[in-house]
Amino acid sequence: MKYGIIGTGAIGGYYGARLAYAGKDVHFLLHHDYKQVKEHGLYVKSYQGDFHLPHIHSYASTHDMPICDIVLVCLKTTNNHLLPSLLPPLLHPDTLVVLIQNGIGVEEDVQKQFPLLQLTAGLAFICSAKTEAGVIHHQSYGQINLGNYSCRNQALIKSLLTDFQQAGIEAQEVEYTEARWKKAVWNMAFNGTTVVLDTQTDQLLKNQITYTLIKDLMLEVIHAAKACGAGNITDEFAQTMLDKTLKMPPYSPSMKLDYDFGRPMEIDYIYSRAIQMARKAGYPMKKMEVVEAALRYKELRHHLSSSPSK
Amino acid sequence: MKYGIIGTGAIGGYYGARLAYAGKDVHFLLHHDYKQVKEHGLYVKSYQGDFHLPHIHSYASTHDMPICDIVLVCLKTTNNHLLPSLLPPLLHPDTLVVLIQNGIGVEEDVQKQFPLLQLTAGLAFICSAKTEAGVIHHQSYGQINLGNYSCRNQALIKSLLTDFQQAGIEAQEVEYTEARWKKAVWNMAFNGTTVVLDTQTDQLLKNQITYTLIKDLMLEVIHAAKACGAGNITDEFAQTMLDKTLKMPPYSPSMKLDYDFGRPMEIDYIYSRAIQMARKAGYPMKKMEVVEAALRYKELRHHLSSSPSK
Numbered sequence: 048m049k050y051g052i053i054g055t056g057a058i059g060g061y062y063g064a065r066l067a068y069a070g071k072d073v074h075f076l077l078h079h080d081y082k083q084v085k086e087h088g089l090y091v092k093s094y095q096g097d098f099h100l101p102h103i104h105s106y107a108s109t110h111d112m113p114i115c116d117i118v119l120v121c122l123k124t125t126n127n128h129l130l131p132s133l134l135p136p137l138l139h140p141d142t143l144v145v146l147i148q149n150g151i152g153v154e155e156d157v158q159k160q161f162p163l164l165q166l167t168a169g170l171a172f173i174c175s176a177k178t179e180a181g182v183i184h185h186q187s188y189g190q191i192n193l194g195n196y197s198c199r200n201q202a203l204i205k206s207l208l209t210d211f212q213q214a215g216i217e218a219q220e221v222e223y224t225e226a227r228w229k230k231a232v233w234n235m236a237f238n239g240t241t242v243v244l245d246t247q248t249d250q251l252l253k254n255q256i257t258y259t260l261i262k263d264l265m266l267e268v269i270h271a272a273k274a275c276g277a278g279n280i281t282d283e284f285a286q287t288m289l290d291k292t293l294k295m296p297p298y299s300p301s302m303k304l305d306y307d308f309g310r311p312m313e314i315d316y317i318y319s320r321a322i323q324m325a326r327k328a329g330y331p332m333k334k335m336e337v338v339e340a341a342l343r344y345k346e347l348r349h350h351l352s353s354s355p356s357k
Numbered sequence: 358m359k360y361g362i363i364g365t366g367a368i369g370g371y372y373g374a375r376l377a378y379a380g381k382d383v384h385f386l387l388h389h390d391y392k393q394v395k396e397h398g399l400y401v402k403s404y405q406g407d408f409h410l411p412h413i414h415s416y417a418s419t420h421d422m423p424i425c426d427i428v429l430v431c432l433k434t435t436n437n438h439l440l441p442s443l444l445p446p447l448l449h450p451d452t453l454v455v456l457i458q459n460g461i462g463v464e465e466d467v468q469k470q471f472p473l474l475q476l477t478a479g480l481a482f483i484c485s486a487k488t489e490a491g492v493i494h495h496q497s498y499g500q501i502n503l504g505n506y507s508c509r510n511q512a513l514i515k516s517l518l519t520d521f522q523q524a525g526i527e528a529q530e531v532e533y534t535e536a537r538w539k540k541a542v543w544n545m546a547f548n549g550t551t552v553v554l555d556t557q558t559d560q561l562l563k564n565q566i567t568y569t570l571i572k573d574l575m576l577e578v579i580h581a582a583k584a585c586g587a588g589n590i591t592d593e594f595a596q597t598m599l600d601k602t603l604k605m606p607p608y609s610p611s612m613k614l615d616y617d618f619g620r621p622m623e624i625d626y627i628y629s630r631a632i633q634m635a636r637k638a639g640y641p642m643k644k645m646e647v648v649e650a651a652l653r654y655k656e657l658r659h660h661l662s663s664s665p666s667k
Contacts, residue, residue: 256653263646344566
């Protein structure tokens with residue numbers, strides 16, 4: 048089994064490194080960090096124990112990579128327009144592509160780019176960050192859920208689950224729609240609010256008024272999920288997510304980091320698509336619409352203030 | 358007719374000065390600006406023409422003021438706990454007190470402090486600011502609507518309307534509940550959003566996404582008003598308010614100024630009371646709950662960062 052990792056950052060770097068460390072045949076696509084990682088390898092500083100991979104198969108272009116059986120796409124969704132040029136060199140007819148990405152509607156759009164491709168969603172429950180070139184800081188959790196979108200070869204998913212487990216990664220298969228919406232419960236509640244209020248997860252949960260806000264936002268996602276066909280997520284799941292977050296270190300969600308570092312935010316897939324889908328299904332996400340509008344406004348202002356013409 | 362002005366700022370300074378300039382007998386309570394105004398009088402810089410009142414009846418305490426027939430209370434609602442000590446020296450049994458203040462629920466609470474007092478709501482549609490001690494900058498509009506809450510002597514309201522009109526102030530009587538909620542349409546849409554997004558009215562209306570947000574927030578207030586017994590405000594009123602705001606200069610609502618200058622924000626009366634009242638009436642203001650929570654969080658953070666212990 049050959050693995051391709053597209054995007055060797057906080058997520059791709061972590062899961063790819065774990066697989067490689069367990070002896071799997073893993074090939075990493077790098078961009079800015081290519082030279083550094085080629086020379087010094089990948090470091091993972093993990094709360095479960097640090098490790099170093101001095102030599103990994105690293106590449107600056109997918110044209111130099113081998114054809115892979117499983118490709119983990121770990122790009123930000125804001126880079127998904129690159130997939131039509133990045134992916135083809137890695138594919139054979141039975142390749143499974145796992146989109147370890149945030150949001151609702153990602154598989155739908157990638158499937159339009161590649162109608163025959165076997166796609167599976169990867170939902171990572173992990174606090175992880177790339178702190179410098181070639182260094183991944185794995186702060187807590189690490190579980191990954193797989194939700195099959197269009198994979199015809201179920202054996203591939205089974206192999207992937209086995210390999211993850213052998214690499215020390217908790218992994219399980221879950222129903223696709225439910226998996227995506229379950230992840231959205233946390234993502235939609237915390238990503239936008241930390242940007243709009245310029246804060247971290249722990250601060251929001253320390254105050255009763257924002258604790259209630261976060262819980263209400265989570266419940267809105269759960270009810271939207273129900274309207275969109277993911278009927279098995281109970282209201283109690285909001286409490287589970289709150290309790291999990293309370294056990295995490297003070298955390299900046301990916302959108303907060305993107306905003307702070309001037310990178311594009313994943314507003315489309317983390318907010319807009321879900322909101323549109325729920326509205327079509329008859330459930331307007333009124334609270335999330337406020338968060339979405341505030342984010343769009345902040346993005347616009349951020350962009351204006353950092354543009355060289357101003 | 359003797360007039361008392363409690364709070365000679367952007368609102369009380371403006372309306373009081375107009376009445377005095379028209380020859381009415383007006384007595385002003387001042388606080389920080391007492392000495393300056395005693396010496397130099399009040400300046401009004403108005404888009405309708407500037408004027409100066411070199412000598413006004415100014416006081417540092419209501420104990421020095423005459424008993425008044427009409428008292429205009431123009432304090433921030435965050436100072437309403439001072440009314441039980443400020444008001445009594447000004448009152449005779451037939452005095453009318455007009456609360457030219459923001460929000461929903463103000464009359465209810467003041468009536469509890471003074472069960473027999475005749476109260477009327479004053480709803481000011483005005484862009485005005487105190488730019489320095491004794492200087493009021495009247496930027497646009499200026500209309501005032503009166504909504505009778507508990508005034509038994511209708512002739513008093515008629516006299517006040519006549520005096521306002523003689524002073525060049527557009528004034529009319531409107532139904533109380535409708536008047537309060539109509540004002541809330543603009544106030545709830547703009548006050549919190551300009552604080553949370555650190556911006557002004559014009560910027561919010563320039564962008565399609567925040568224009569839509571503001572309109573949706575206005576419609577939420579209109580529907581809440583309906584649930585609370587103010588059924589005559591049509592959805593078109595939102596468009597009227599949007600169009601009016603588009604004609605205003607770039608404007609910082611009072612809550613934005615309060616936040617920027619480290620003063621307490623009127624979250625209770627501008628947001629919380631209205632939200633609670635609507636919820637009780639069966640209409641949860643879901644979007645406003647997000648704005649309210651964001652404001653409470655910002656208030657808390659602001660307070661922490663400006664407290665000397667940190």
